Amino acid sequence: SSFEYVKLFERSDVLLPQCWPVVRIDGRGFHRFSDVHGFRKPNDDRSLGLMNKAATSVMKDFKDVVIAYGQSDEYSFVLDKKTNLYNRRESKILSNMVSLFTSCFTFHWSEFFPTTPLKYAPSFDGRVILYPSKEVLRDYLSWRQADCHINNLYNTVFWALVQEGGLTPNEAQVKLKGTNAGGKNEILFSQFGVNYNNLSQLYRKGTVLMKALGSNLCAAGDGDKPSDTILSLNEDIIRDDFWKAHPEILRDEGENLAKKNQQ
Amino acid sequence: SSFEYVKLFERSDVLLPQCWPVVRIDGRGFHRFSDVHGFRKPNDDRSLGLMNKAATSVMKDFKDVVIAYGQSDEYSFVLDKKTNLYNRRESKILSNMVSLFTSCFTFHWSEFFPTTPLKYAPSFDGRVILYPSKEVLRDYLSWRQADCHINNLYNTVFWALVQEGGLTPNEAQVKLKGTNAGGKNEILFSQFGVNYNNLSQLYRKGTVLMKALGSNLCAAGDGDKPSDTILSLNEDIIRDDFWKAHPEILRDEGENLAKKNQQ
Amino acid sequence: SSFEYVKLFERSDVLLPQCWPVVRIDGRGFHRFSDVHGFRKPNDDRSLGLMNKAATSVMKDFKDVVIAYGQSDEYSFVLDKKTNLYNRRESKILSNMVSLFTSCFTFHWSEFFPTTPLKYAPSFDGRVILYPSKEVLRDYLSWRQADCHINNLYNTVFWALVQEGGLTPNEAQVKLKGTNAGGKNEILFSQFGVNYNNLSQLYRKGTVLMKALGSNLCAAGDGDKPSDTILSLNEDIIRDDFWKAHPEILRDEGENLAKKNQQ
Amino acid sequence: SSFEYVKLFERSDVLLPQCWPVVRIDGRGFHRFSDVHGFRKPNDDRSLGLMNKAATSVMKDFKDVVIAYGQSDEYSFVLDKKTNLYNRRESKILSNMVSLFTSCFTFHWSEFFPTTPLKYAPSFDGRVILYPSKEVLRDYLSWRQADCHINNLYNTVFWALVQEGGLTPNEAQVKLKGTNAGGKNEILFSQFGVNYNNLSQLYRKGTVLMKALGSNLCAAGDGDKPSDTILSLNEDIIRDDFWKAHPEILRDEGENLAKKNQQ
Ligand SMILES: Nc1nc2c(ncn2[C@H]2C[C@H](O)[C@@H](COP(=O)(O)OP(=O)(O)OP(=O)(O)O)O2)c(=O)[nH]1
Ligand SMILES: Nc1nc2c(ncn2[C@H]2C[C@H](O)[C@@H](COP(=O)(O)OP(=O)(O)OP(=O)(O)O)O2)c(=O)[nH]1
Ligand SMILES: Nc1nc2c(ncn2[C@H]2C[C@H](O)[C@@H](COP(=O)(O)OP(=O)(O)OP(=O)(O)O)O2)c(=O)[nH]1
Ligand SMILES: Nc1nc2c(ncn2[C@H]2C[C@H](O)[C@@H](COP(=O)(O)OP(=O)(O)OP(=O)(O)O)O2)c(=O)[nH]1
Ligand SMILES: O=P(O)(O)OP(=O)(O)OP(=O)(O)O
Ligand SMILES: O=P(O)(O)OP(=O)(O)OP(=O)(O)O
Ligand SMILES: O=P(O)(O)OP(=O)(O)OP(=O)(O)O
Ligand SMILES: O=P(O)(O)OP(=O)(O)OP(=O)(O)O
Ligand SMILES: [Mg+2]
Ligand SMILES: [Mg+2]
Ligand SMILES: [Mg+2]
Ligand SMILES: [Mg+2]
Ligand SMILES: [Mg+2]
Ligand SMILES: [Mg+2]
Ligand SMILES: [Mg+2]
Ligand SMILES: [Mg+2]
Ligand SMILES: [Mg+2]
Ligand SMILES: [Mg+2]
Ligand SMILES: [Mg+2]
Ligand SMILES: [Mg+2]
Known part of the structure; x- marks a missing residue:
């Protein structure tokens, strides 16, 4: 029609090649949402389980996600x-991934909160960030895991x-003001007999989602082809160990040289 | 933490002032989704009702949406x-609006499809387009309504x-190839006794959502303050009549002069 | 060659349609440049003449510039x-226009500074700003002219x-601190017998460059076709008078309707 | 003033961190410019000398340029x-660098073309491209040098x-159509006794500008601090040799680790 010229106002927004796009989604107003739906404090296994479920669905659909990391009301998806x-x-990338995540969160709600009906529709914001090197990308993931901690x-x-x-929230806040990590560990241990390091890694480390390599799963090796199975881990991803154990996730130069100039 | 520098890789993406931002969302793979969920053809009132429900929720939440227009698996939201x-x-605008729309669509599914369980999580893509003038914005909406038609x-x-x-889909396609609007109307009328213009405006015109003005609703006028009530219409928005009847939607210069330089 | 894939890293940067692009250039480090080349204070007619010459050349080359405004070491070019x-x-627009302006400034230097050799290569920065309406575009030009004043x-x-x-620069600065326009006019008049409003409009208003309409120039009318002649004015462009006298510069809706949807 | 709000229409355009920005400038319409000014064919040493002079001035001014490469009417500047x-x-980066290059080209014209007055102001376009890795950046430079060849x-x-x-341009074009590099070398040798590989490297390889390391210049080492001296080379930069000999140019990880997270 003669109105089609309006399509010219759409702007091209192609992401710079050869950078890792990260899509981070974060619950909109989850302070209120968690209150209204009676999330357990400080961590609600149901909510974390649902977040991981939604993220797993996103990874199964968008095969180019090489690793995802989630904690609290947020998830980061790293694309190849x-x-x-x-x-x-x-x-397109942003809207489709945020939308699918949201839909899965809502769709699977009752599996994780069987006794708590959804009172209103939850939603998430999202953004895309580009990281040009493996090092900075790892620093990004470390940033999120440090934030979790x-x-x-x-x-x-x-x-x-x-x-x-038995403190009021206000008193608790005042008491914690200015304490460092050591001080907080100390309170936990001396006052409540809790050794922080013994708490669930799910809470302390957040969740890493990655693809199970074919070779991990069956002896009859079909090489290193990623399978459809998503592994969920609660490991440290700040230190080198994780990355040394899974070099394929951010594999870079090797593959680069092979495929060079073909992209 | 020492990792926080990674936040500097986020890019500023502020929309040009004084242009109308339009957020258009569109169902991802709804060809398959409508098949899998047995949508009625060519139009399924349940699906259209659900789309309108989700869009109404978005408008109630995001008060700066001045008008929305939907048809098929898509909705356009015009921000002031x-x-x-x-x-x-x-x-932020894109992800939050797409996410809320999606969540509402999933959340309210069973109200509109009480006998059809959702088989998988539906999702939507989205984009933001800027229109710098009332005229082009109207042409945008006309474009979508003409597309609906x-x-x-x-x-x-x-x-x-x-x-x-009793034709096969293939035969039907061949028969329609090259016909213009008149030809199609003719087939409808001569072969099926259907006068296209008597079909529901919901199908032929799509749906316009707008705010009910306070003055529309109660005599005790609180001026022109938009109320929380969302009106749903199935009118022509290509011709001038609609816009003459609702000058407040895209009100422009008048208000501009008043608020000038204050934005 | 196999290296050509690197071209894919170039980003599309198409300007939003139907907004007025403004290219503003500004002398880089002209505080020092004017010192080194002995510019007269507060205004040097040679420098202003050279700026105007360079801007006129830019307008002759880039026919889509509908008006330009210059003062001090800066020039703004408004594209249709x-x-x-x-x-x-x-x-492309930014670099070509900045480059041509710079080249003309350097090329014509000796015509305006016949006794002052250029000691080093002058340069200019530049930026492109989009204005979506006539009103805001006029406010932009008013902003620059108010700055000039x-x-x-x-x-x-x-x-x-x-x-x-006979004051030192420091004493003069202290004396002027906190004075408003009236105060400054007062000092000028009482202490130096100078009526500010009698100073050259070139200094007080800056320079407007616009196209001479064919009809302005010859009786045998070839309609309203812009000729190659660039007019230079030192008028107020904040008030409406200028724009009423020259409606063709930002002509908008009229022409729009005619060419509608054809752009 | 009340007009200052127009500044809000300026868009933030910060380049992604940790990518190498390349500014490539290219003569505008140099086909005509070289004709009008009688450039020698196929290569004019005066023009190449002037290009190199202008580029050297740009590098002296913008210290963050780590290497520059020029050929024909173009120059690429790689920023750290x-x-x-x-x-x-x-x-800012684009406009200032294009402007200074242009100004220097015009300013130094008569030193390189003492008997040819400049007939009109030459100008250059420019663009900024981001390269996220050393490998792709090298491929970019290889692309330009292959183009030169x-x-x-x-x-x-x-x-x-x-x-x-004695062929007409048309006849020459027809004769060369479809020949490969070998064929062209053959014509040169058999018909004109010219061994292409003996031609000046300036023509065959273009020009590389880089900083002379302090240690290259004086024994009394002030470490690796870049001096103000710009070296000009006509070497192959496609093969590894050049980069092995000058690892400091694109030094990356080493320095990265040191300065990590401080940028
Ligand atoms: N009780 C409880 N609350 C949680 C849990 N996970 C997340 N939350 C809540 C705690 C925080 O108030 C909120 C996450 O903080 P955010 O900084 O994302 O704030 P919020 O989502 O309210 O605002 P936003 O829209 O993201 O700016 O979600 C949980 O497992 N249990
Ligand atoms: N049967 C039926 N189908 C509908 C209805 N509304 C929308 N659809 C289907 C028909 C189309 O196949 C599809 C919308 O076309 P699109 O161009 O958006 O394609 P689709 O969503 O498949 O792909 P996309 O991911 O948007 O590129 O949705 C309806 O009321 N009834
Ligand atoms: N003496 C004299 N100086 C002038 C004349 N026109 C401009 N200038 C000088 C005065 C200012 O120091 C300078 C313009 O101010 P700017 O804000 O553009 O600063 P400048 O160019 O030094 O720095 P920039 O690179 O633009 O950030 O140019 C003139 O006619 N006579
Ligand atoms: N005779 C001669 N011509 C040269 C020399 N260096 C460059 N040129 C000319 C040859 C080409 O026509 C032109 C460079 O080609 P371009 O692709 O940059 O085209 P041109 O600058 O005409 O158009 P553009 O504005 O860049 O799109 O400059 C030289 O040393 N001698
Ligand atoms: O999706 P289409 O084919 O209706 O057209 P589009 O939405 O403009 O295309 P895209 O979704 O690829 O932007
Ligand atoms: O939302 P916050 O406060 O955790 O921090 P942010 O996500 O970086 O801020 P924003 O959502 O405004 O981008
Ligand atoms: O250069 P200034 O200080 O007159 O103001 P600006 O031009 O808006 O600042 P910048 O040159 O840094 O964009
Ligand atoms: O100018 P060309 O044809 O050498 O190629 P380009 O520079 O990539 O094209 P453009 O100048 O239009 O970006
Ligand atoms: Mg946030
Ligand atoms: Mg949140
Ligand atoms: Mg959060
Ligand atoms: Mg689409
Ligand atoms: Mg669709
Ligand atoms: Mg659709
Ligand atoms: Mg400035
Ligand atoms: Mg300046
Ligand atoms: Mg200035
Ligand atoms: Mg080009
Ligand atoms: Mg050229
Ligand atoms: Mg060229």
């Missing part, structure tokens, strides 16, 4: 640096002081 | 040209030929 | 909102105090 | 991946056929 998903169109330690002590220590 | 939603950050006329004849005329 | 210059590619009034009194009043 | 030049604002070989045979072989 060579991905050609939606021709690397940023809005900091928040979780704080929340753990805070809610111990409130729920078991 | 002066909106300061998320400080006009494109990714063209597709609906085609689909109506096509499914009449298949469902009532 | 329908321009298709370099397919509206931002980098403010700076010129300040500089005029400052240099009068220093050059004729 | 950690550069903070103009806070990595793309328009291909064009120069063609031009050399073409003009030999025309100037010495």
Whole structure:
């Protein structure tokens, strides 16, 4: 029709090639959402389970996600640096991934919260960030895992002081102001007999999702082809060990040289 | 933490001021989704009702949406040209609106499809387009409504030929190839006794959502303040009449002069 | 060659249609440049003449510039909102216009500074800004002309105090601190017998460049076709008078309707 | 003033961190410019000398340029991946570098073309491209040097056929159509006794500009600090040798680890 010229106002938003696109989604107003739906404090296994379920679905659908990391109300999806998903169109990638995540979260709600009806529709924001090197990408993931640790330690002590220590939220906040990690560990241990390091890794480390390599799963090797199975781990991804154990995730130069100039 | 520098890789994506941002969402792979869930052809009132429900929820949440238009598996949300939603950050606006729409679609599914369980999580893509003038914005909406008309006329004849005329889909397609609107109307009328113009406006025009003005609703006027009530119409928005009847939707210069330089 | 894939890293940067692109260039480090080349204070007619010469050359080359405005070491070029210059590619427009301006400034230097050899190569920065409406575009130009006025009034009194009043630059600055326009006019008049409003409009208003309409130039009318002649004015462009006298510069809707949807 | 809000229409254009920004400039319409100014064919030493002079001036001014490569009417400037030049604002970097290059080209014209007055102001376009890894950046430079080779070989045979072989340009073009590199070398050798590989490296390889390391210049080592001296080479930069000999140019991880997280 004669109105079609309006399509020209759409802007091209192709992501720079050979950078790793990261899509981070984060629950919108989950402070209120978790309150309204009675999330357990500081961590609710149902909520974490549902987040992981939704993220797993996203990874199964979008095969170019090489690793995902989640904690609290957020999830980060790392796409392969060579991905050609939606021709690397940023809005397409962003909107489709956020939308599918959201839909799965809502769709699977009752499996994880069988006794808590959804009171209103939950939603998530999202953004795409480009990381040009393996090192910076790892620093990104370390940033999120360090954030998990900091928040979780704080929340753990805070809610111990409130729920078991009988402090008001305000008093707990005042007591924690200015304490460092050591101080918080100390309170936990001396006052509540809790050794923070013995808490579930799920809470302390968050969740890593990655593809099970074919070779991991069956002896009759079909090489290194990624299978459809998604592995869920609660490991440290800040230190080198994880990355040494899974070099295929961010495999880079080797493959690069092989496929060179072909992308 | 020392990893926080990775936040610097986030790019600023503020939308140009004083343009109308349009967020258009569109069902991902709804060809398959409508098949799998047995949508009626050519139009399924349940699906259209659910789309409108989700869009109404989005409008109630995001108050700066001044008008929305939906048809088939898509919806367009027009934000006020002066909106300061998320400080006009494109990714925030896009992801939050797509996410809420998706969540509402999934959340309200069973109200509209009480006998059809959702087989998998539906999702939507989205994009933001800027329109710098009222005229082009109207042409955008006209484009979508003209698209509704063209597709609906085609689909109506096509499914009449298949469902009532006994043609195979292939035969129907061949028969319609090269016909213009008149030809299609003719087939409908002569072969099936259907006057296209008597079909539901919901199918032929799509759905317009707009805010009920306070003054529309109660005599005790609180001026022109938009209320929380969303009106749903199935009117022509290509011709001037609609816009003359609702000058407040795209009100522009008048208000501009008043608020000038304050934005 | 096999290296050509690197071209894919170039990003599309098409400017939003139907907005007026403004290219503003500004002398790089002209504080020092004007010192080194002995510019007269507060205004040097040679420098202003050279700026105007370079800008006129740019306008003759880039026919889609509908108006330009210059003052001090800066020039703003307004492109037609329908321009298709370099397919509206931002980098192309920016770089070519900055480059040509710079080259003309250097090339014509000796015509304006016959006794002052160029000591080093002058350069300019540049940026492109989009304005979506006539009103905001006018506000942009008003902003630059108001800036001209403010700076010129300040500089005029400052240099009068220093050059004729015998104050040190520091003393002059202290004396002017906190004065408003009235105060500065007062000093000029009472202390130096200068009526600011009698100073050259070139200094007080800056320079407007626009195309001479064919009809302005010859009786045998070839309609309203812009000729190659560039007019230079030193008028107020903040008030409506200028724009009422020259409606063709930002002509908008009229022409729009005619060419509608054809762009 | 009340007009200052128009500044909000300027868009942030910060370049992605840790990618190498490349600014490539290219003469605007140099086909005509070289004709009008009687450039020698296929290569004019005066023009190449002037290009190199301008590029050297740009490198002296913008210290973050780590290497530059020029051929024909173009020059590419590679900025350090950690550069903070103009806070990595793309328009600032682009416009200032194109402008200075242009100005120097015009300013130094008569030193290289003492008997040919400049007939009109020459200008250059420019663009910024980001390269996220050393490998791709090298491929970019290889692309430009391969382009130099291909064009120069063609031009050399073409003009030999025309100037010495007496062919018309059209006949020469037809004769060369479909020949490969070997074929062109063969014509040169058999028909004109010219061994292409003996031609000046300046023509065959283009020009590399890099910083002289302090240690290269004086024994009394001030470490590896780059001095102000710019070296000009006409070497192969496609093969590894050059890069092995000058690892400091694209030094990456080593330095990275040291400065990690501080950028
Ligand atoms: N009780 C409880 N709350 C949780 C759990 N996971 C997340 N939350 C809540 C705690 C925080 O208030 C909130 C996450 O913080 P955010 O910074 O994302 O804030 P919020 O989502 O409210 O605002 P936003 O829209 O993201 O700016 O979600 C959980 O397992 N249990
Ligand atoms: N039977 C039926 N199908 C519908 C209805 N509304 C939409 N659809 C289907 C028909 C189309 O196949 C599809 C919409 O076309 P699209 O161009 O959006 O294609 P689709 O969503 O498959 O792919 P996409 O992911 O958007 O590229 O949705 C309906 O009311 N009834
Ligand atoms: N004496 C004299 N100086 C002038 C004249 N026109 C411009 N200038 C000088 C005065 C200012 O120091 C300078 C323009 O101010 P800017 O804000 O553009 O600063 P500058 O160019 O030094 O720095 P920049 O690179 O633009 O950030 O140029 C003139 O006619 N006479
Ligand atoms: N005779 C001669 N011509 C040269 C020399 N170096 C460059 N040129 C000319 C040959 C080409 O026509 C032109 C460079 O080709 P371009 O692809 O850059 O085309 P041109 O600058 O005409 O158009 P453009 O504005 O870049 O799209 O410059 C030289 O040393 N001698
Ligand atoms: O999806 P289509 O084919 O209706 O057209 P489009 O939405 O403009 O295409 P895309 O989704 O690829 O932007
Ligand atoms: O939302 P926050 O406060 O955790 O931090 P952010 O996500 O970086 O901020 P924003 O959502 O505004 O981008
Ligand atoms: O250069 P200034 O200070 O007059 O102001 P600006 O041009 O808006 O600042 P910048 O050159 O840094 O964009
Ligand atoms: O100018 P060309 O044809 O050598 O190729 P390009 O520079 O990639 O094209 P453009 O100048 O249009 O970006
Ligand atoms: Mg946030
Ligand atoms: Mg949140
Ligand atoms: Mg969060
Ligand atoms: Mg689509
Ligand atoms: Mg669809
Ligand atoms: Mg659709
Ligand atoms: Mg400036
Ligand atoms: Mg300046
Ligand atoms: Mg200035
Ligand atoms: Mg080019
Ligand atoms: Mg050129
Ligand atoms: Mg060239």
